[in-house]
Amino acid sequence: MAQHLSLRSRIQLLVVIPLLFCSIIFGRYMMGQYNELKDLQQIEQRYQLISELQLAMGAVDKLRRSMVVEPSLGSLATQISNARLAATHLDAAEFHQLFAADADGFNLHLEELSYLIGELPDSELDTDLRWEWLSLVDDWQQNSLRMVESLPVEVESRTVREGILAYNQLLFMLEYAREELLVIKQALKSGTLSISARQRLQELALLQQSVLDKYVSVYASESQVNLLLSAFTNDAFTRGNELRQSLLEGESHSLTPARIEAADTRMKLLDQVLESVRNDIAHSASQAYHARQTHFAVNLAILLLMLGMMTALALRLARHLRRGIATIGETMKQVEETRNYDLRIELPGRDELSRLGTTLNRLVQERAGFEASLISAKEEAEKANHAKSIFLANMSHEIRTPLNGILGMSDILNSTQLSGEQLEYLHTIQSSSRALQSIINDVLDLSKIEAGSLMISPIKTKLKELFYEVASVVAPKAMKKGIRFDVEYPPELPEQVMIDSHRLRQILLNLLSNAVKFTAEGEVLLGCRVLKREAQPAILCIRVKDTGIGIDADKQEEIFHPFKQEDGSTTRKFGGTGLGLSICRQLAQLMGGQIRVSSLKGEGSTFLLELPLEEVPAPRINANKLEGLKVLLLDGYHDSAQRYTQELVALGMEVSYITQVSELLPMLRGENRFDLMMARFSSLPDGERTLMALQNEHPLPLMLLNDLSNSLTLDEITTPVQVMLAPIRGERLQRNLEKLMASDNLATGSQQLTHSIQSNQYRARLLLVEDNKTNQRVAQIILTKAGFHVEIANNGQEATNMVLAGEYDLILMDCMMPVMDGFEASRQIRQLEERQQRRRTPIIALTASVLDDDVQACYDAGMDYYVPKPYDKQQLIGAIARLTPTLEAAAV
Numbered sequence: 001m002a003q004h005l006s007l008r009s010r011i012q013l014l015v016v017i018p019l020l021f022c023s024i025i026f027g028r029y030m031m032g033q034y035n036e037l038k039d040l041q042q043i044e045q046r047y048q049l050i051s052e053l054q055l056a057m058g059a060v061d062k063l064r065r066s067m068v069v070e071p072s073l074g075s076l077a078t079q080i081s082n083a084r085l086a087a088t089h090l091d092a093a094e095f096h097q098l099f100a101a102d103a104d105g106f107n108l109h110l111e112e113l114s115y116l117i118g119e120l121p122d123s124e125l126d127t128d129l130r131w132e133w134l135s136l137v138d139d140w141q142q143n144s145l146r147m148v149e150s151l152p153v154e155v156e157s158r159t160v161r162e163g164i165l166a167y168n169q170l171l172f173m174l175e176y177a178r179e180e181l182l183v184i185k186q187a188l189k190s191g192t193l194s195i196s197a198r199q200r201l202q203e204l205a206l207l208q209q210s211v212l213d214k215y216v217s218v219y220a221s222e223s224q225v226n227l228l229l230s231a232f233t234n235d236a237f238t239r240g241n242e243l244r245q246s247l248l249e250g251e252s253h254s255l256t257p258a259r260i261e262a263a264d265t266r267m268k269l270l271d272q273v274l275e276s277v278r279n280d281i282a283h284s285a286s287q288a289y290h291a292r293q294t295h296f297a298v299n300l301a302i303l304l305l306m307l308g309m310m311t312a313l314a315l316r317l318a319r320h321l322r323r324g325i326a327t328i329g330e331t332m333k334q335v336e337e338t339r340n341y342d343l344r345i346e347l348p349g350r351d352e353l354s355r356l357g358t359t360l361n362r363l364v365q366e367r368a369g370f371e372a373s374l375i376s377a378k379e380e381a382e383k384a385n386h387a388k389s390i391f392l393a394n395m396s397h398e399i400r401t402p403l404n405g406i407l408g409m410s411d412i413l414n415s416t417q418l419s420g421e422q423l424e425y426l427h428t429i430q431s432s433s434r435a436l437q438s439i440i441n442d443v444l445d446l447s448k449i450e451a452g453s454l455m456i457s458p459i460k461t462k463l464k465e466l467f468y469e470v471a472s473v474v475a476p477k478a479m480k481k482g483i484r485f486d487v488e489y490p491p492e493l494p495e496q497v498m499i500d501s502h503r504l505r506q507i508l509l510n511l512l513s514n515a516v517k518f519t520a521e522g523e524v525l526l527g528c529r530v531l532k533r534e535a536q537p538a539i540l541c542i543r544v545k546d547t548g549i550g551i552d553a554d555k556q557e558e559i560f561h562p563f564k565q566e567d568g569s570t571t572r573k574f575g576g577t578g579l580g581l582s583i584c585r586q587l588a589q590l591m592g593g594q595i596r597v598s599s600l601k602g603e604g605s606t607f608l609l610e611l612p613l614e615e616v617p618a619p620r621i622n623a624n625k626l627e628g629l630k631v632l633l634l635d636g637y638h639d640s641a642q643r644y645t646q647e648l649v650a651l652g653m654e655v656s657y658i659t660q661v662s663e664l665l666p667m668l669r670g671e672n673r674f675d676l677m678m679a680r681f682s683s684l685p686d687g688e689r690t691l692m693a694l695q696n697e698h699p700l701p702l703m704l705l706n707d708l709s710n711s712l713t714l715d716e717i718t719t720p721v722q723v724m725l726a727p728i729r730g731e732r733l734q735r736n737l738e739k740l741m742a743s744d745n746l747a748t749g750s751q752q753l754t755h756s757i758q759s760n761q762y763r764a765r766l767l768l769v770e771d772n773k774t775n776q777r778v779a780q781i782i783l784t785k786a787g788f789h790v791e792i793a794n795n796g797q798e799a800t801n802m803v804l805a806g807e808y809d810l811i812l813m814d815c816m817m818p819v820m821d822g823f824e825a826s827r828q829i830r831q832l833e834e835r836q837q838r839r840r841t842p843i844i845a846l847t848a849s850v851l852d853d854d855v856q857a858c859y860d861a862g863m864d865y866y867v868p869k870p871y872d873k874q875q876l877i878g879a880i881a882r883l884t885p886t887l888e889a890a891a892v
Contacts, residue, residue, distance in 0.1 A: 014318070019311055026303045033296045049098050050148055054171070056086035057144055060113070061178050064137045067121070067130055068186050080117065087113045099147060109147065112140055138179055145171050166224060169215040170274050173208055177270050180204045180244065184263050193247050202248055227276055231269040240266030324353040328360060341368035399440060401772055401848045404870035407433045408778030411872055415785075433870070443579070449586045455852055456590050460616055461501040463540075464489050467526060468730045470505055474512040474524075475725045479707055481516060484523035486640050487727050491650065493530060495618040497540070499611065503587050507595075508542070510580040511607050515546035522547030522604070530613060539593075540613040545606045551599040560585045560595070584609075625738050627652030629675040632667060634658055635705070636683035640727070644678065647729045651737075661685055668698040676701040676741065680726060681708050695719055701740050764884070765789045767808040769799040769825065770846065771817040775869070779812065779846070782873050788880075796825030803829050808841055810884055813863065815847040815854070822847075823861040830862035842883040846871070 059082040066079050091110055099106035116137055121129045149168045183201045187193040193201070216225060231237055239262035324347050331345045341364055345357035410429050471487050478485035508526070515524040524546045531539040551559060562582040581595075588595045593611035631653050635641035641657045648655045656672065658664060661684060668674070677700045684690045695702065699719040705726040722740045766788050770776045776792055783790045791808075793799035797820040799813070811829070815822040826843055833840055845858040845866035858866050867879045 019307070019314060022307060022310060026307060030296070030300055030303065033292070033299060036292055046098060046151065049094055052089065053095075053144060053148065056090055057141055057175075059083045059086040060116075060137060060141065063117070063120075064134060065182060065185065067134060068182055080120065083117050087117060098151070101152075102147070102150070106147065109140070109143060112136075112143075116140060134182070141175050141178075142172075145175055162221070166215055166221075167274075167277050169211050170277055173211040173215070174270050174274050176204045176208045176211065177267055180208070181263055181267050184243065184247065187247060198248060201244065205244060205248065221280075224277055224280065227273055231273050234265075234269055236262045236265035237269050320349075321353065324357070328357060332360070332364075335364055339371075341365065341371075399436070401775065401869060403433060403436065404848070405772070405774035405778055407870040407872060408775070408782065412778070412781050449583065449590075454587075454590065456500045456503060458498045458500050458614070460496055461499050461504075462495060462618075462731075463493065463497050463499070463528075464495060464730045465732070466501055466505060467508075467528065468728065468732060470508045470512065471526065471727055472725060472732070473509060474516060475707075475727065477513065477516045478524060479725070481520070482708075483516065483519050483521060484637065484707070485516070485727070486523070486525055486637075486643070487729065488525060488527040488639075488643065489729070490529060491646055493528060494613075494615040496616050498614040498616055499540075500591060503591060504611075507584045507587055507609060508544070510584050511544040511609070514580065515544055515548065515605070515607075519546045519548035519604075531610075538613040538615075540611045542609040542611070543606060544609075545604065547604040550601040550603050551597065551605055552601050553599075556597050556599060559597070624651055624734055625741065626734065628654070629741070630654045630656070630673065632656050632658075632664075632672075632674045632677045632700075634661070634664060634677070634679040634683050636660070636680060640680070643727075643729070647733060651734055659683070661690060664694065665697075668694070674700060676703065676737070678703045678705065680705045703737065703740055764809040765791070766880075767791050767793060767799060767802060767811045769793045769796065769812065769817070769822060770814045771795055772814075775814070775846075779876070782876055786873070786877055796820030796822055796828075799825050800828050800832070803841070804832060807838065810880060811841055811843045812846055813843050815845055815849065815858065822863075823857060826858075826861040826863050844879050844883065 059079070063079045063083045066076050087110065090113070096103065096106065116133065119133070121133045145168070148171065180201060183193075183197050183204070187197060212228075216228070243263055327347060328345055331343055335341060335343050343364070344361050347354040347357040406429065410426060410433065414426055467487050467489055471485070475485055512524065512526060524544070527543040527545065529541050529543075531541050533539070560581050562579055585595045588609060588611065591611055593609065596608045596610075597605060598608070599605035631648055633641060633644055633648070633655055635644060635657060636659050638659060641659060645655045645657055656667065656674075658667060677694075679691070679702065681704055691702075691704070701720040702722070704721065704723045705728065706723050707726040720740055722736055724736060728736070764787075766783060768776065768779050768783070768790050770779065770792065771794055780790050780792065791802065793802055795817045796813075799811070800820070802808075803811070813822040813826060822845065829841070829843070832838070842865070843863045845863045846869060847854065847858065847866055848869040849855075855866055864883055865879055867875055
């Protein structure tokens with residue numbers, strides 16, 4: 001809890017807690033002093049009550065003597081009255097409080113006294129009853145002394161404590177002396193001393209001597225001893241002692257009036273000694289009380305003064321710390337918020353806090369210098385980074401421009417008649433060119449990520465179509481290596497999501513290309529599912545699984561570092577720069593997700609891409625033309641057949657699928673009448689020959705899923721046929737099935753393609769704006785072979801003039817050209833269309849720059865799409881078909 005307190009509160013606690021502890025300690029000490037003072041005061045009050053108890057005992061003693069000497073009736077009545085008055089006085093609250101520790105015993109003691117006074121015997125009638133009563137009075141007197149003796153003595157003063165104990169002993173001695181005098185008077189009355197009286201007298205003498213010895217040896221002070229010596233050496237005291245001794249020796253004639261008077265004097269001397277001791281004790285207690293009272297007042301004053309000084313010092317220290325820390329905090333906050341490094345921490349004094357302020361002032365100045373250096377270094381780094389970006393952009397442009405000519409001419413050359421050796425050389429040129437293009441793309445992406453200029457732009461994306469679009473690019477590579485490749489897209493997944501489709505496509509192409517590259521046999525699978533967690537956004541989990549070489553556990557994190565592969569042998573055997581996975585991970589992180597890998601060496605790898613999923617409503621699906629058609633599906637792979645069945649059923653078709661050719665003829669010869677057939681090429685044991693035999697016997701429209709051959713021709717098949725690279729699903733599958741069913745008179749193979757081109761030749765009029773002659777030639781050949789009429793402008797100015805002279809169906813615009821660049825030309829064309837109220841002509845940018853700023857500049861200038869250089873036939877024709885669907889037939 002203390003860590004949640006503010007510093008100010010902690011300082012206050014630092015002051016309050018010690019003061020609180022000191023106050024508790026001082027309070028306990030002063031409470032002890034006060035209790036002792038109170039005890040001394042109670043001692044004085046106690047002995048006032050004991051003196052009153054002594055008076056009561058004296059009254060009882062006089063009543064006891066009257067039972068022996070037989071006074072007059074008036075004197076006896078007075079003594080009885082005094083005794084009753086004493087009993088009433090002893091019943092006061094002060095005495096009950098004094099003997100509260102034994103309240104029941106004290107109450108019984110009072111009842112006994114009342115009984116003794118009330119049951120006073122007649123001294124002339126019954127001698128035994130009178131002696132019994134006297135014995136009870138003796139017991140009551142001694143019990144009174146024992147009760148006084150049992151009272152606790154809780155004082156620290158030794159003088160007072162020992163005086164109290166001595167006084168208690170003298171009380172017993174006085175009582176024994178009184179009883180002794182009573183025995184002597186009884187002997188005087190009877191004229192003789194009985195044996196029992198002599199024994200009692202001897203017992204009382206021994207008790208007195210015992211108490212006296214204990215008193216003198218243990219409790220008595222020097223002054224009290226001197227007082228006793230003075231009393232004991234008195235002539236009357238000596239004669240009284242002689243009388244007792246004579247009686248003990250049986251000399252009854254010694255009971256003379258003079259000696260009886262001496263015994264009375266002896267009692268008075270003992271009373272005086274007792275009173276003197278009591279006064280001495282009271283005086284000592286009073287002195288101790290006043291001394292302790294003075295000591296208590298002095299200690300209290302000293303402690304209060306110390307506590308006040310400690311409080312003042314603590315508060316001053318706390319105020320100094322609070323102000324100092326507040327000054328430091330406010331100054332540092334102002335420095336942080338305003339970046340004004342001229343501010344200073346001003347603290348008075350030369351203590352540690354002021355030295356801390358001086359140190360912080362120096363650190364602020366050093367920080368000012370460091371920040372200035374960092375700003376300067378940052379500006380230099382930004383300039384260098386900007387220069388690097390410009391350099392990379394220029395180099396990319398300069399490399400891509402001739403590379404476009406190399407790749408374009410290679411593709412054109414590939415469509416001509418070449419020998420096997422020439423084709424091998426041509427494929428080497430094409431693979432090397434594409435490898436160079438991939439390296440350029442990776443370096444540019446890495447540069448943009450490091451510079452923080454790569455932006456993620458989510459758009460509405462048909463996720464399923466994106467998957468199969470990527471699959472169409474990867475499938476030829478997998479087919480060339482003879483490995484199986486498929487896509488698993490569950491039907492419960494959303495059809496449309498908000499995601500950056502371009503960056504997702506880039507990640508998937510990289511992961512799938514790696515999976516195909518590092519897999520010699522087996523399969524590569526692209527899968528997807530949605531992970532929904534309670535109270536958390538849904539996660540799109542995309543999985544790329546292969547049965548390739550696998551990755552060691554200790555290398556699985558290292559492969560995501562730039563320019564890193566599993567080891568050197570991987571680079572030598574498979575090639576690559578080691579940038580792809582690093583770029584993929586950073587792109588995934590920019591998209592709010594992550595990439596993980598799990599792998600076993602020699603068993604394959606699984607890359608898992610997790611991205612936040614934002615589902616958007618899918619557009620309404622129009623009714624398709626395939627509903628109700630019956631299709632026969634031949635696919636030797638059960639999982640693949642299940643996926644195609646799901647797709648076809650979703651299109652409203654009735655599907656019957658088999659996994660072996662031996663099941664095909666019985667199905668065709670049976671009662672079922674099929675509208676078309678789909679077959680995986682690798683499931684046909686004799687390839688084209690098996691297919692020809694089937695079509696000759698049971699001619700049906702055929703969609704052949706090619707997963708084996710890049711040069712498959714079906715020239716001899718006369719029924720409608722379409723050859724598609726596997727896997728094909730989604731809208732592409734639907735669109736091609738509809739074309740297949742609508743093409744009753746469609747020719748097959750290369751004859752069909754030639755007829756299509758010839759029948760659609762020069763159907764559309766395109767304007768190609770390009771300053772590079774090689775690129776002019778590449779684009780012109782591609783477009784002409786695709787059935788378009790192409791006119792060429794060498795720069796933006798020529799293009800503007802040609803558009804002013806006539807309209808075109810589409811314009812292909814290079815961006816960097818002399819005289820007038822493509823940006824300015826596009827702006828002028830859009831202005832021209834607006835002035836003359838022409839229809840908007842689609843403009844496609846042909847740019848060698850793929851930086852985001854340059855691409856955005858194309859759209860800002862009024863262009864509708866862009867194709868990065870180097871491009872191939874599919875990219876160029878696909879872009880044209882995207883903007884002008886009516887021209888798509890020319891591209892078939």
